[in-house]
Amino acid sequence: MRARITGTGSCLPEKILTNKDLEKIIDTNDEWIVTRTGIRERRIVAEGQFTSDLATTAARNALEMAGVQASEIDLIILGTISADYPWPSTACIVQQNLGAKNATAFDLSAACSGFVYALSMATAQIESGRIKKALVIGAETLSRIIDWEDRNTCVLFGDAAGAVVLEAKPGDQGILSTHTHSDGSYFNLLYQPGFGTRHMPTPEGLQERSYFLKMQGNEVFKVAVRMLTEVALEAVTHNGMTMADVDLFIPHQANIRILEATAKRLSLPDSKVYINVDRFGNTSAATIPVALDEANRAGRIKANDILLFDAFGGGFTWGSALVRW
Numbered sequence: 607m608r609a610r611i612t613g614t615g616s617c618l619p620e621k622i623l624t625n626k627d628l629e630k631i632i633d634t635n636d637e638w639i640v641t642r643t644g645i646r647e648r649r650i651v652a653e654g655q656f657t658s659d660l661a662t663t664a665a666r667n668a669l670e671m672a673g674v675q676a677s678e679i680d681l682i683i684l685g686t687i688s689a690d691y692p693w694p695s696t697a698c699i700v701q702q703n704l705g706a707k708n709a710t711a712f713d714l715s716a717a718c719s720g721f722v723y724a725l726s727m728a729t730a731q732i733e734s735g736r737i738k739k740a741l742v743i744g745a746e747t748l749s750r751i752i753d754w755e756d757r758n759t760c761v762l763f764g765d766a767a768g769a770v771v772l773e774a775k776p777g778d779q780g781i782l783s784t785h786t787h788s789d790g791s792y793f794n795l796l797y798q799p800g801f802g803t804r805h806m807p808t809p810e811g812l813q814e815r816s817y818f819l820k821m822q823g824n825e826v827f828k829v830a831v832r833m834l835t836e837v838a839l840e841a842v843t844h845n846g847m848t849m850a851d852v853d854l855f856i857p858h859q860a861n862i863r864i865l866e867a868t869a870k871r872l873s874l875p876d877s878k879v880y881i882n883v884d885r886f887g888n889t890s891a892a893t894i895p896v897a898l899d900e901a902n903r904a905g906r907i908k909a910n911d912i913l914l915f916d917a918f919g920g921g922f923t924w925g926s927a928l929v930r931w
């Protein structure tokens with residue numbers, strides 16, 4: 607049995623925040639943001655709209671496409687770093703919203719690699735025969751954990767959710783392989799220092815703005831390109847293929863320069879690289895399933911196409927998945 611993606615779904619908040627809008631909030635400009643990141647606009651949640659809301663809508667859309675009832679789902683894994691609560695998991699809230707009463711539900715923390723990690727875990731459960739149907743979700747409201755006074759980071763991120771239904775199916779189509787890696791020696795190049803149990807919400811912590819995402823962009827950039835390239839090659843080599851066999855490369859949408867540098871190292875032509883970072887910014891765990899859903903609904907993917915997902919994020923974490931559609 608293979609794990610096959612039988613439905614995709616996504617949810618983008620309605621509110622659009624353009625680079626021009628950002629010029630009114632911080633000392634930045636459209637030209638800087640576009641040149642350095644390729645981002646022109648991003649979506650931002652409304653007041654009272656949370657990660658679980660985006661995740662629930664994305665999951666409903668994926669279930670509808672798959673023709674699967676929520677009660678048939680055995681497992682929900684939700685990749686996120688902007689959960690509704692520290693605990694319980696946002697996946698449990700989504701389970702309740704969907705009425706997926708037979709599912710085991712939990713969150714997975716692997717930052718921008720969250721979706722690929724979750725896909726890997728759910729695929730293993732299906733291949734082992736322990737479960738038959740899973741929902742894999744990447745959902746973020748990063749607008750709530752970025753520092754809107756820090757121009758180095760706040761221009762990069764957005765809010766979104768994407769989801770897939772995975773089902774056990776015979777045949778050659780489905781997830782061919784997944785590869786995941788971590789290196790905790792880089793943990794503080796990209797992280798949110800507060801407020802876990804190590805940095806409690808003290809008045810000093812609030813003053814130091816330690817609740818917000820911190821990043822050393824230059825360092826992240828260098829390692830990201832290297833690891834994204836390595837783990838993409840690992841995926842095709844493992845399957846006895848080359849990059850020429852890949853029909854559509856769906857990388858984590860961090861920023862255009864990371865995407866272009868990785869695609870160049872992999873000798874992938876522009877026509878095979880899916881890009882939507884210009885419209886949505888970096889939505890962490892949500893970027894790959896949102897891009898997949900867009901490509902799928904736009905008819906850009908045909909049966910038996912080879913897709914390559916490639917992710918890198920805080921931890922550091924990175925991973926890839928090769929899929930025969």
Ligand code: ACO
Pocket residue numbers: 633634635638639642643718757758759761762796821822823824826827830858859860861863864888918919920
């Ligand atoms: N507007 C205008 N100027 C800015 C802005 C801004 N929004 N942000 C920073 N600057 C200024 C800096 O203050 C600096 O000015 P200075 O020289 O006077 O000190 C100047 O621009 C250059 O700053 P750098 O940090 O050197 O700019 P760089 O070319 O490295 O680009 C960027 C920064 C875009 C963050 C880049 O390092 C990058 O893409 N890093 C990857 C990080 C990333 O994508 N992280 C996402 C999470 S990880 C992931 O998803 C893979």
